[in-house]
Amino acid sequence: MNDRRPLILASIIVSIALVLVFRLFYLQIIDDSFSKRAERNAIQRIVDHPYRGLVYDRNNELLVYNNPVFDLMLIPKEFHVQDTARFLQLFDLEKETLKEAYAKARAYSWVKPSPLKKQLSTEEFARIQDYLIDYPGLMILTRSVRAYPKPVGASALGYIGEISGAQLERDSSRYYRQGDYLGLSGLERYYEHTLRGKKGVKYTMVNVRGIEKGAYKNGELDTASVAGKNLISSIDVDLQAYGEFLMQGKRGSIVAIEPKTGEVLTMISAPSYDPNALTGAQFGTNYLQLTRDESKPLFNRPIMATYPPGSIFKVVQTLIGMQMGVINPNATYACNRSLVACHAHPNPVNAFGAIRYSCNPYYHQTFRIMINQELSKNTFKDTALGLDIWREAAMKFGLGQPLGIDLYNEKSGQIPASSYYDKVYGEARWRYSTIYSLSIGQGEILVTPLQMANLAAIFANKGYFYTPHLVKAVDGDPEAIPAQFREKRFVGIDEKHFDLVQDAMAAAIYGTAGRAAIPDIEIAGKTGTAQNRQGEDHSVFIAFAPKDDPKIAIAVYVENAGWGGRAAASTASLLIEKYLRGHITRPNLEEYVLRGDFTL
Structure with a gap:
């Protein structure tokens, strides 16, 4: 009887292993409910770009402020279009523009968002926002550009623009990412670190159609952006x-x-x-x-x-x-x-x-x-x-x-x-x-x-x-x-x-x-x-x-x-x-x- 104990123990272990292997096979091959549930929900990391600091004249009259614009972004892995002609018409795009943007986005990242159409005005965004739900892999990134109540002081105030590849390589702080804006001349450039603020990040759950399902982990991992500091210029x-x-x-x-x-x-x-x-x-x-x-x-x-x-x-x-x-x-x-x-x-x-x-x-x-x-x-x-x-x-x-x-x-x-x-x-x-x-x-x-x-x-x-x-x-x-x-x-x-x-x-x-x-x-x-x-x-x-x-x-x-x-x-x-x-x-x-x- 004592000689049979090892066999009994081995049989039990083999039986348990077979049950686990069968269950794993069933979950992975036969039952696809888990994969479908995973596909229905994904986590998106959205950078919260801060408002750039304002610029005033010496008498506190506003010289430079922020105007909201919207970047239409695409995620290559999720992006699917059945009727290309209708898509191009709705989003006012040329076919070659779409192909080039998609190729560039894939070269950058298969899973990260890349720009499809930049700096849409409020009116342009209002026109397309109802169609976004029909196209997986599209999302909107809100940014701001500069605006000037009085069209003066251009050489002193300077301008902002999209960061170049060379500038990205020189950015030892790793603050900037492709598509970010920064000061390129004038006060905008000299006081870039003062004006730019601090980025935040937000994690959201979205389904396969790109619809938000709420904050990930109730927003525990989210950080708020910090607006840039305002400048009081000496200019009258x-x-x-x-x-x-x-x-x-x-x-x-x-x-x-x-x-x-x-x-x-x-x-x-x-x-x-x-x-x-x-x-x-x-x-x-x-x-x-x-x-x-x-x-x-x-x-x-x-x-x-x-x-x-x-x-x-x-x-x-x-x-x-x-x-x-x-x-x-x-x-x-x-x-x-x-x-x-x-x-x-x-x-x-x-x-x-x-x-x-x-x-x-x-x-x-x-x-x-x-x-x-x-x-x-x-x-x-x-x-x-x-x-x-x-x-x-x-x-x-x-x-x-x-x-x-x-x-x-x-x-x-x-x-x-x-x-x-x-x-x-x-x-x-x-x-x-x-x-x-x-x-x-x-x-x-x-x-x-x-x-x-x-x-x-x-x-x-x-x-x-x-x-x-x-x-x-x-x-x-x-x-x-x-x-x-x-x-x-x-x-x-x-x-x-x-x-x-x-x-x-x-x-x-x-x-x-x-x-x-x-x-x-x-x-x-x-x-x-x-x-x-x-x-x-x-x-x-x-x-x-x-x-x-x-x-x-x-x-x-x-x-x-x-x-x-x-x-x-x-x-x-x-x-x-x-x-x-x-x-x-x-x-x-x-x-x-x-x-x-x-x-x-």
């Missing part, structure tokens, strides 16, 4: 709109800064475009048209265009010369036109008169003393050493380098060093006579309009500036902006030297820029005419006002408009009055600027 939208109005039909730039803070009041690149053109389903078409436009509306002139500063640079030369002790404010120099051309004005002139009347020979002579200071016994070496000392002083004004505004692609301009001329002419093969045009802001000196506006702010502040910036608060907190925008930057010139400069600039308004004078508002300004080898010279003007309590510093460039006292000075004067008074009292000057005939 009314001033921005007025400046763009004045620059219609012209090419150039306007930058205005609040001197005491470095906040950019307006940044105008002309010609511009309606920022609403680069939103929604027509983004690609409109972007292509803008890139092909010969006037280059996408080129952000205030930070990317470089020009010779012209006579405006004479103010910088005066300050550097006085700080070096080379220029004595009371010493006079003859307006010797055999050295360099000049226009009629009282002769001779001291430092005050040189700024007021923009005397070229004065700066030819004083700059030569600055450069050739007999620092060694070698004449060439003296010039090279003197130039590099001068260059170091000039760069403290924020020239020859990016200022660091909260925009990407800012150009540095150029303040040439001795090494530059060594490369061009060869070492010891150039002299002061080679570079004297630097004395009057011509030659190889190049600046951006932003740098010129910043110079006006430096003159207004008597020797310091804040890095220009376009955002003054994040979610209402002024301390949340990057720290570098709250730090004073001194230019290395004693404050006492600025009194003469300010007085001379105020007098210059009545000497070379009479049109810029505003009744009851004292302006300090300086005209310039930037040489242009490819056509008519550029009209340039910088100013700040009121002189004794500056609230606005401005630079205006009008390309191919000639003398600075006409186009640029007139435009700047109107903007100053608009900002300080809120209205214009000189309609004839406004008409003159709008007409655009600056020959008179």
Whole structure:
């Protein structure tokens, strides 16, 4: 009997195993109820895209908001269409578009949703939503695109667009996925991490027809999205709109800064475009048209265009010369036109008169003393050493380098060093006579309009500036902006030297820029005419006002408009009055600027 126990035990184990195998066979092969129930329900992981932060102007007027759009998505594994012609008609698609989208979706993922038709408007979504139930594998993903209540400020605000493959590869944070939108230019790009918010995720049960059956696990695994933070920009939208109005039909730039803070009041690149053109389903078409436009509306002139500063640079030369002790404010120099051309004005002139009347020979002579200071016994070496000392002083004004505004692609301009001329002419093969045009802001000196506006702010502040910036608060907190925008930057010139400069600039308004004078508002300004080898010279003007309590510093460039006292000075004067008074009292000057005939 004991010998039979192992057999009995083995028989029992075999019997149990046979029962389990048969049951498993029955469930998997014969009875398909479980598989059907599984097919009837599936779990979908839906990303909850956050609302992008809003952008306001300095007076809390809305500049940028979100407009809902809908992406029609397909899941290849579940997608089935019996009547293709009817499907194409209902969803307003071409057959080739459907085939390409399906192939691309399969290549991406067999089970994850991919876009079939992007950025449907609310009206388009309303038209198709009742048909979605008839087509398995279709779903709607709600997103938002940007919208602009006033069509201004495009170059500063920037635009958003779909992330590219290259950008996805560079995304080390793995935040973005195919089809996501992000800032591509302007403030949208610079403050992308602030504006984008935090994604959420929702898990839902859906049946085979794509109908939601409720939250998975009662939403225990769901996370809510967090909206992006709002930006309070420094832009005055009314001033921005007025400046763009004045620059219609012209090419150039306007930058205005609040001197005491470095906040950019307006940044105008002309010609511009309606920022609403680069939103929604027509983004690609409109972007292509803008890139092909010969006037280059996408080129952000205030930070990317470089020009010779012209006579405006004479103010910088005066300050550097006085700080070096080379220029004595009371010493006079003859307006010797055999050295360099000049226009009629009282002769001779001291430092005050040189700024007021923009005397070229004065700066030819004083700059030569600055450069050739007999620092060694070698004449060439003296010039090279003197130039590099001068260059170091000039760069403290924020020239020859990016200022660091909260925009990407800012150009540095150029303040040439001795090494530059060594490369061009060869070492010891150039002299002061080679570079004297630097004395009057011509030659190889190049600046951006932003740098010129910043110079006006430096003159207004008597020797310091804040890095220009376009955002003054994040979610209402002024301390949340990057720290570098709250730090004073001194230019290395004693404050006492600025009194003469300010007085001379105020007098210059009545000497070379009479049109810029505003009744009851004292302006300090300086005209310039930037040489242009490819056509008519550029009209340039910088100013700040009121002189004794500056609230606005401005630079205006009008390309191919000639003398600075006409186009640029007139435009700047109107903007100053608009900002300080809120209205214009000189309609004839406004008409003159709008007409655009600056020959008179």
